[in-house]
Amino acid sequence: MNYKKVLAVRYRLIIKYTGILVILTALALILPLLSLVFYPGETNYIIHFIYSSIFAFVVGGLMYFYGHSSDNSQVDLTLKEGSIIVLLSWILAMFFSAIPFLWGMKMSWTHAIFEVVSGWTTTGLSVMNVETTPAIFLLWRSLMQLLGGAGLAVIALSYLLPVHGMGLYRAEARNDKLLPHVKKSTAMIMRIYGGFVLSGIFLYWLVGMDLFSAINHAMAALSTGGFSTKSASIGYWPEFDIELITIILMLLGTINFASHFTLLQGKVKTFFRNGEIRFMLLIIGFLTPLLMFTSLNLVYASLGTNLRITLFQVVSAISTTGFSTIDFNTWPLFANFIIIILMIIGGGTGSTAGGIKQYRIYIMIKSIFWEIKEQFSPRNQVKENYIWKGDNKEYINAEHIKEIANYIMLYLLTFAVGVAIFLLSGYGLQESLFEFGSALGTVGLSIGITSASAPNHILITEIAGMFLGRLEFLIIFFAAIKIIKDLKYISK
Amino acid sequence: MFIVIIGNGRAGSMLAGELSRSGHEVVVVEKVAENFKRLPVDFSGFQVEGDALEQDILKNARVDQADTVIVITGNDKVNYMVAKLAEHVFKVPKIIVRLTDHKKLHIYNDSKQIEVVSQYDLLVKGMLDSIGRIEG
Numbered sequence: 001m002n003y004k005k006v007l008a009v010r011y012r013l014i015i016k017y018t019g020i021l022v023i024l025t026a027l028a029l030i031l032p033l034l035s036l037v038f039y040p041g042e043t044n045y046i047i048h049f050i051y052s053s054i055f056a057f058v059v060g061g062l063m064y065f066y067g068h069s070s071d072n073s074q075v076d077l078t079l080k081e082g083s084i085i086v087l088l089s090w091i092l093a094m095f096f097s098a099i100p101f102l103w104g105m106k107m108s109w110t111h112a113i114f115e116v117v118s119g120w121t122t123t124g125l126s127v128m129n130v131e132t133t134p135a136i137f138l139l140w141r142s143l144m145q146l147l148g149g150a151g152l153a154v155i156a157l158s159y160l161l162p163v164h165g166m167g168l169y170r171a172e173a174r175n176d177k178l179l180p181h182v183k184k185s186t187a188m189i190m191r192i193y194g195g196f197v198l199s200g201i202f203l204y205w206l207v208g209m210d211l212f213s214a215i216n217h218a219m220a221a222l223s224t225g226g227f228s229t230k231s232a233s234i235g236y237w238p239e240f241d242i243e244l245i246t247i248i249l250m251l252l253g254t255i256n257f258a259s260h261f262t263l264l265q266g267k268v269k270t271f272f273r274n275g276e277i278r279f280m281l282l283i284i285g286f287l288t289p290l291l292m293f294t295s296l297n298l299v300y301a302s303l304g305t306n307l308r309i310t311l312f313q314v315v316s317a318i319s320t321t322g323f324s325t326i327d328f329n330t331w332p333l334f335a336n337f338i339i340i341i342l343m344i345i346g347g348g349t350g351s352t353a354g355g356i357k358q359y360r361i362y363i364m365i366k367s368i369f370w371e372i373k374e375q376f377s378p379r380n381q382v383k384e385n386y387i388w389k390g391d392n393k394e395y396i397n398a399e400h401i402k403e404i405a406n407y408i409m410l411y412l413l414t415f416a417v418g419v420a421i422f423l424l425s426g427y428g429l430q431e432s433l434f435e436f437g438s439a440l441g442t443v444g445l446s447i448g449i450t451s452a453s454a455p456n457h458i459l460i461t462e463i464a465g466m467f468l469g470r471l472e473f474l475i476i477f478f479a480a481i482k483i484i485k486d487l488k489y490i491s492k
Numbered sequence: 493m494f495i496v497i498i499g500n501g502r503a504g505s506m507l508a509g510e511l512s513r514s515g516h517e518v519v520v521v522e523k524v525a526e527n528f529k530r531l532p533v534d535f536s537g538f539q540v541e542g543d544a545l546e547q548d549i550l551k552n553a554r555v556d557q558a559d560t561v562i563v564i565t566g567n568d569k570v571n572y573m574v575a576k577l578a579e580h581v582f583k584v585p586k587i588i589v590r591l592t593d594h595k596k597l598h599i600y601n602d603s604k605q606i607e608v609v610s611q612y613d614l615l616v617k618g619m620l621d622s623i624g625r626i627e628g
Contacts, residue, residue, distance in 0.1 A: 076533050076534040079533070177536065180494070180518055180519050180536075181512065181518070182536035183536075
């Protein structure tokens with residue numbers, strides 16, 4: 001068999017898997033109809049969701065049958081091929097998700113795509129006015145965050161796809177193995193995630209939120225998305241217990257699923273030995289009082305209010321959720337600077353969060369210490385550096401540190417380019433850093449630039465930032481380079 | 493089924509790939525980290541780096557919870573030692589061992605849980621079968 005035929009077989013498999021993921025999107029498009037239970041009057045919007053769903057189903061089905069016909073059941077997917085599937089299926093899922101917004105809400109393409117990308121990437125920036133938006137669209141936004149948080153490939157791997165899928169799992173920016181088989185790992189992730197969402201809904205409902213908002217906010221908080229059904233977001237409810245539940249849910253959402261798994265097994269000590277968890281608790285524990293007593297005490301007079309608001313915003317930023325209870329324009333520069341730094345650091349690896357990820361920052365900080373220590377150790381000393389990850393010591397070699405340093409460099413470069421585009425459009429430095437940092441880290445906090453009146457190229461820059469940030473850059477490059485190389489080969 | 497494979501050489505990695513592909517939970521223990529590269533890309537089990545003769549390494553690989561342990565290194569002495577550890581210390585219900593030198597088969601005579609696969613016996617049997625096919 002010559003290489004062109006090999007490629008053809010593999011691409012058929014890629015198309016087949018992408019088809020399955022598109023069918024999954026089609027099924028998801030039916031789910032918003034559940035909002036009719038709460039708002040029976042919105043029946044005139046059903047048709048847009050049904051049509052988009054059928055459209056997606058037909059396209060997905062065609063792709064599936066086209067790919068299925070050839071003999072490729074024994075092909076193993078590599079990471080690069082997994083990347084192509086993830087990239088294609090995310091783009092198609094976003095396309096089909098945008099259709100109801102186009103037809104039902106009469107939004108422009110840019111606005112609809114922006115809203116949908118913000119949903120799937122669990123960002124939470126919005127160009128819609130939630131007060132006038134029908135509930136069915138609000139539920140669809142929250143559902144996109146719920147599904148985007150877990151990741152299409154993870155959902156598919158857990159129950160739908162045959163097992164040849166390690167490349168696919170890794171392509172969606174997940175590396176952690178909870179159990180020694182990818183299907184069991186993903187099924188466990190779905191169980192943990194689903195369990196948290198259900199308990200979140202119950203807790204919100206218990207403290208007096210109406211059920212529809214409870215469902216939406218639980219999904220948005222755990223997926224670290226941050227879409228709300230109220231324009232004042234969580235601030236709409238003045239009760240402290242709702243804020244507290246939100247803080248807990250955001251923290252749960254930003255913690256690695258593997259760490260949740262160790263905690264659920266009852267290994268509390270192992271959970272707290274994990275460097276990433278310690279690092280996050282240290283940041284929150286150190287920066288909250290720092291912000292409170294150095295700059296925000298000028299804004300908020302009472303100590304209680306100050307603590308509530310600061311803690312909530314710090315957790316919202318580092319977990320990359322993006323619920324906000326206040327207007328960041330009223331905050332001093334120093335406070336906003338800290339929030340920007342938190343958004344760049346981001347949440348835990350292998351969670352639903354975005355940003356550079358605490359794990360990477362933690363390793364790089366440790367690596368600086370290791371380097372200094374090495375200079376003061378005996379010359380022939382043999383030492384292997386490690387961190388704790390679950391029950392195992394993970395040895396960190398130079399190769400691993402190189403990968404992390406590359407990623408951080410790539411992240412910061414993209415950040416610089418994005419901010420430059422904002423600055424060229426005439427926005428201030430603070431606003432640009434804040435808004436693009438928020439988009440790239442898939443956070444969703446806004447200082448006011450993102451709105452329906454923002455120019456299109458700004459929205460497109462943010463769309464690119466959100467997309468790159470969620471899928472962690474490299475897999476997009478892998479996918480694009482592989483497609484270009486293969487196309488070149490075939491056309492030769 | 494939860495299977496621990498000791499040894500990730502040519503045979504071990506192939507077996508690990510097959511078992512992982514057919515849906516089993518697989519942990520592979522291997523002394524030389526470089527040998528993990530032999531595993532196929534869709535192997536989704538755990539990899540434990542270390543010497544299987546150390547009980548801590550076996551514990552790390554969760555041999556105590558395993559349904560089956562497959563000892564497949566190329567060294568009979570190591571295989572025997574690990575199989576016995578799995579049988580007596582970790583009480584594994586089923587152990588499958590690779591045997592290189594078929595004259596040593598009797599060393600496993602006293603163990604009920606251990607099943608022995610002797611590679612040269614298989615090879616010779618395969619050859620004889622081929623001859624049988626030619627003549628018959």
